[in-house]
Amino acid sequence: MEDIRKVIRQSKTLVGPFPPFNVEDTAEHPYDLFLEWFQVAIDNGVNEPHSMTLSTTDANGCPDARVLIIKDVDQHGWYFASSSESEKGKQIENNPHVAMTFYWSEIGRQVRIRGKAVKMDQEVCTQDFLKRGTVARAIALLGKQSTVMNRQQEADEAVRNQMAILQQQPNLVYPSWTLYRTVAEEVEFWQAQEDRNHIRLKYFSEKDHWLKRLLWA
Numbered sequence: 001m002e003d004i005r006k007v008i009r010q011s012k013t014l015v016g017p018f019p020p021f022n023v024e025d026t027a028e029h030p031y032d033l034f035l036e037w038f039q040v041a042i043d044n045g046v047n048e049p050h051s052m053t054l055s056t057t058d059a060n061g062c063p064d065a066r067v068l069i070i071k072d073v074d075q076h077g078w079y080f081a082s083s084s085e086s087e088k089g090k091q092i093e094n095n096p097h098v099a100m101t102f103y104w105s106e107i108g109r110q111v112r113i114r115g116k117a118v119k120m121d122q123e124v125c126t127q128d129f130l131k132r133g134t135v136a137r138a139i140a141l142l143g144k145q146s147t148v149m150n151r152q153q154e155a156d157e158a159v160r161n162q163m164a165i166l167q168q169q170p171n172l173v174y175p176s177w178t179l180y181r182t183v184a185e186e187v188e189f190w191q192a193q194e195d196r197n198h199i200r201l202k203y204f205s206e207k208d209h210w211l212k213r214l215l216w217a
């Protein structure tokens with residue numbers, strides 16, 4: 001690329017048009033507003049609206065982040081699944097405080113969730129695992145997520161072998177497969193405006209209700 005700095009500086013962000021966001025008329029529970037926004041994302045053709053960045057911290061307190069999909073959302077929280085033996089799994093074991101970030105560029109919306117990740121019961125994790133596709137199950141059953149591999153070909157061969165085993169034993173379950181629920185403590189809804197006077201609405205979890213506050217952009 002000729003002049004990367006120039007290319008970056010000329011790249012456009014938050015072009016619009018954006019959907020309206022009436023902060024005077026928002027749900028009492030952030031889950032309900034999330035559902036409304038999720039529907040708007042789908043209606044506007046947002047690519048992979050269920051993808052988000054999950055942030056964790058390692059044993060030294062250093063942040064780590066990666067993209068995951070959410071599996072569900074309800075009044076109790078936002079759900080994602082992974083191996084509890086992966087880096088993120090070990091980090092969550094050590095420090096359950098996580099952040100989840102959704103960005104839907106087509107509609108200029110960001111949702112930030114901070115809270116604690118809680119492991120779901122083994123039976124629920126098993127059911128989630130069994131609903132995954134065959135290749136995804138085969139890869140998980142290798143039990144190697146986030147460990148170092150010598151050559152990419154090793155993975156191809158290992159997955160082929162594991163697929164053959166799965167054909168014989170289709171109900172095999174990887175015991176470390178874990179469905180986590182993020183129990184939110186704070187949820188922020190960020191809406192881009194074409195005039196750049198962006199809107200931020202943040203929910204804070206209080207004892208028995210959610211407190212809503214506008215934030216300066």
Ligand SMILES: Cc1cc2nc3c(=O)[nH]c(=O)nc-3n(C[C@H](O)[C@H](O)[C@H](O)COP(=O)(O)O)c2cc1C
Binds near residue numbers: 064066067082146
């Ligand atoms: C769109 C997308 C969706 C992903 N979904 C998942 C997922 O649901 N679970 C998962 O364990 N990894 C998922 N990954 C892979 C993770 O980003 C990551 O590479 C992997 O979980 C290992 O992370 P860790 O080493 O921090 O544990 C996804 C990646 C992308 C790009």
